[in-house]
Amino acid sequence: MTPPFRLSSRLASLLGAGLLSVSAWSQGAGGADALRAQALSLADATEAQVIAWRRHIHQHPELSYQEVQTAAYVAEALKKMPGIEVQTGIAKTGIKAVLRGGQPGPVVALRADMDALPVEERNDLPFKSTAKGTWLGKEVPVFHACGHDTHVAMLLGAAQALSQMRADLPGTVVFLFQPAEEQGPGPVLSGAPAMVQAGVLDNPKVDVVMGQHINGGFPSGQINYRRGSLMASGDVFKIKLNGKGGHGSSPWSANDPTLAAAEIVVALQNIVSHRIDPLDGTTVVTVGQLQSGNRPNVLPDTAEIAGTVRSLSKKNQKIAHDNIRLRATRIAESHGLTAEVSIDTGYEVLVSDPAATQRVIGALEAAAGEGKAREVPPTMGSEDFGSFGKNIPIVFWHLNASPYTDRRGAPNHSAEFMVDEKALRVGVRALVGSTLAYMRPQTAAAQ
Numbered sequence: 001m002t003p004p005f006r007l008s009s010r011l012a013s014l015l016g017a018g019l020l021s022v023s024a025w026s027q028g029a030g031g032a033d034a035l036r037a038q039a040l041s042l043a044d045a046t047e048a049q050v051i052a053w054r055r056h057i058h059q060h061p062e063l064s065y066q067e068v069q070t071a072a073y074v075a076e077a078l079k080k081m082p083g084i085e086v087q088t089g090i091a092k093t094g095i096k097a098v099l100r101g102g103q104p105g106p107v108v109a110l111r112a113d114m115d116a117l118p119v120e121e122r123n124d125l126p127f128k129s130t131a132k133g134t135w136l137g138k139e140v141p142v143f144h145a146c147g148h149d150t151h152v153a154m155l156l157g158a159a160q161a162l163s164q165m166r167a168d169l170p171g172t173v174v175f176l177f178q179p180a181e182e183q184g185p186g187p188v189l190s191g192a193p194a195m196v197q198a199g200v201l202d203n204p205k206v207d208v209v210m211g212q213h214i215n216g217g218f219p220s221g222q223i224n225y226r227r228g229s230l231m232a233s234g235d236v237f238k239i240k241l242n243g244k245g246g247h248g249s250s251p252w253s254a255n256d257p258t259l260a261a262a263e264i265v266v267a268l269q270n271i272v273s274h275r276i277d278p279l280d281g282t283t284v285v286t287v288g289q290l291q292s293g294n295r296p297n298v299l300p301d302t303a304e305i306a307g308t309v310r311s312l313s314k315k316n317q318k319i320a321h322d323n324i325r326l327r328a329t330r331i332a333e334s335h336g337l338t339a340e341v342s343i344d345t346g347y348e349v350l351v352s353d354p355a356a357t358q359r360v361i362g363a364l365e366a367a368a369g370e371g372k373a374r375e376v377p378p379t380m381g382s383e384d385f386g387s388f389g390k391n392i393p394i395v396f397w398h399l400n401a402s403p404y405t406d407r408r409g410a411p412n413h414s415a416e417f418m419v420d421e422k423a424l425r426v427g428v429r430a431l432v433g434s435t436l437a438y439m440r441p442q443t444a445a446a447q
């Protein structure tokens with residue numbers, strides 16, 4: 001079979017060095033398969049370096065929007081890679097790096113998040129974190145309890161592998177190192193929407209964004225993906241009722257916000273039962289706080305309600321928001337009160353685009369090995385990666401990395417969170433393999 005494109009000198013040298021088998025080159029769809037095999041060989045070759053990067057970042061964790069040293073370390077590593085243009089200081093500490101391949105093709109963005117959490121590490125490791133940071137004005141311990149150190153290291157590994165094959169690369173790769181995934185819903189945007197607002201998906205115009213998250217799941221090295229909603233939106237709502245206080249013995253002379261607050265709490269519960277199509281995506285409306293008054297015989301002026309909305313459907317998320325506002329304001333009005341409703345939408349529903357995900361499933365299987373990439377049900381956890389998917393497709397998967405051979409490891413965010421570093425090789429393979437798999441149809445078209 002004639003190779004569909006010229007054999008580059010890099011590919012020829014890999015073949016010569018035995019890093020890529022000639023049979024891989026000559027099999028199946030020819031050039032595209034050989035290119036993927038080349039990418040996986042280069043990905044595997046980064047393993048030791050990826051672990052070294054990860055350990056350094058693990059030992060020097062930084063909190064959301066404080067990733068100054070981490071960003072400098074990442075930029076320094078990227079600048080040593082051939083053909084990569086690096087921009088720093090995006091959305092405070094974020095980095096965008098661009099690698100233009102030697103062949104025409106789509107623009108694939110790969111994302112890692114860089115921030116750690118105010119948690120004290122309890123693992124006994126030679127590179128254990130003893131770092132401190134400042135959070136809400138207080139000194140706190142800092143630890144990569146969500147594994148973002150591994151995300152950064154794996155994306156650097158992917159950048160290194162792809163930069164070494166840039167002459168053959170059928171498209172452009174944009175590497176996004178974002179700050180503040182853990183920022184959470186609130187007045188300050190978390191890192192993903194802040195990066196989007198800063199224009200990281202333009203110039204070059206990105207066609208798809210892919211990302212991954214490590215967890216303590218078992219067995220290590222397994223990849224969990226889903227065609228469709230994978231993780232829920234996570235929003236916070238607050239309702240403040242303004243009434244008129246008075247004596248508990250004569251409520252008719254006051255406008256009691258406590259009674260209205262109680263009615264609103266109950267009314268919010270029937271949003272899920274009576275306004276949401278359950279087949280359209282699981283949705284949860286939870287009231288976690290209700291504060292009103294401080295004496296049994298005094299009616300207060302105000303009452304406050306706060307809670308969370310989680311949903312696997314953008315449509316249901318909107319229905320829940322609209323109905324929280326409607327019920328709160330109408331019930332308040334019926335009591336002669338006013339209601340101030342605020343909803344902070346920090347995290348979007350994370351919908352892994354079905355068609356784009358379909359396109360990379362084979363690559364995820366090749367990365368993890370026979371039977372180790374699986375389609376899984378969604379979770380009600382949240383991740384700000386969904387913000388990249390407002391106008392373009394996104395693909396996301398979870399990478400299991402339990403340090404134990406027979407059970408799950410500690411959950412993310414816990415003081416004992418730990419990963420099996422052997423899973424990092426699989427993560428780098430998944431990133432480069434999926435990039436090539438997404439670009440592959442363009443390779444065919446360019447023949």
Ligand SMILES: [Zn+2]
Nearest residue numbers: 146182412413
């Ligand atoms: Zn987290």
Ligand SMILES: [Zn+2]
Nearest residue numbers: 146148181213
């Ligand atoms: Zn995380």
